[in-house]
Amino acid sequence: MESVDVCINDVLTDDGLRAILAKVEDGKEKNNYGLVCKRWLHLQSAERRRLCVRAGPLMLRRMAARFPRLFDLDFSQSVSRSYFPGVSDQDLGVIATSFFSLHILNLRECKGITDTGLKALGKGLPNLHSLDISQCKKITDKGIQALAEGCPHLVTLHFNGCKLITDRSLQTLSRCCGKLEELELQGCTNITDNGLSSLAQGCCSIQTLDISKCGKVGDVGVTRLAQACSLLKTLKLSDCLKIGNNAVTSIAECCKKLEILMIGGCRLVSDQSIQAIASTCSFNLISLQVEWCLDITDEAIRSVLSGCIQLENLDMACCDKITDHAFTCLGNHGSGSCLKVLKINNCPGISITGIALIAEFCHSLKYLDVRSCPQITEEDVNGAGIHFDDNCKLVYHGTVSEHAL
Structure with a gap:
């Protein structure tokens, strides 16, 4: 019987090839998938959801055309590279007008971006769910305002180390981003109890909060936040020197789903509030850090x-x-x-x-x-x-x- 040569591309539809790609779990094998032929490379590119890159405006436009369904874009830099400016405001303008499916954007340690870049994101990416701008030290309240007003679906926001941020940003987030579940502002030293109180009024779904090294925050702000955010699972308060037993006791009374509590360096905390945590969070608590709490x-x-x-x-x-x-x-x-x-x-x-x-x-x-x-x-x-x-x-x-x- 005479054999018949059949090309796999003549037999399999695009949906069939996508099904094959979906079954490939190993990252290296996924990359090899695109080496078969141009058709397979095109399908692989169209299905890619996450990318970690360093690129300028021209390359970003080409990437947007090649990866139209990109969901997660990572431009973050390691601390060792943090002296490079990283992504620029011009780059963010291209991202905002080209990557329409983008939900997650990581700009950690990209110290070249300013409020102008955040305004572009707020204008062009209304469906953005997660943003990390930690250590982007040129960002101010104006940038956060433009971002929050344009991205009301934000669930995760990190701006650790952005020392120009004040309570005004928390007021804006409370007003515009009621779906917020994870907020990190470690080292934002201009945040006070007033800001936390404002945040508590509109962001009641917060499950993870990091206000470590926010030295102006005290019992009043943390207590009001605990009373409003009963879903809190992770709370980081390390080196908040004004926080004492009143705040920690309020956390114990209101946040019974708490899993992680970090209060290292809070030297006003003593046995009374730790015993309250042990009593009310007994079934959920998996991590407790009380280093340098000298009265325990x-x-x-x-x-x-x-x-x-x-x-x-x-x-x-x-x-x-x-x-x-x-x-x-x-x-x-x-x-x-x-x-x-x-x-x-x-x-x-x-x-x-x-x-x-x-x-x-x-x-x-x-x-x-x-x-x-x-x-x-x-x-x-x-x-x-x-x-x-x-x-x-x-x-x-x-x-x-x-x-x-």
């Missing part, structure tokens, strides 16, 4: 370890009132069984006795930091016959950067 004692830590049965990450570094007694509750009703990361560095009151309790009951532990604990040395731990799981990393020496997770 064993009783607060015991309440957390006993009550928060899902807790995976606990950082109480530099809490010099903590002793071995904090760990005597371990093992009761499974407390400590889920703990994976424990940082007790610079806690002079903890000794080999506490380490033995941790080793005995924290079987899921992957990382234990005991740097600068004068009563704990590697020789003492080994000499006492204390053994951790082979997958657990114990850190006795070095800097934080050397042992970053």
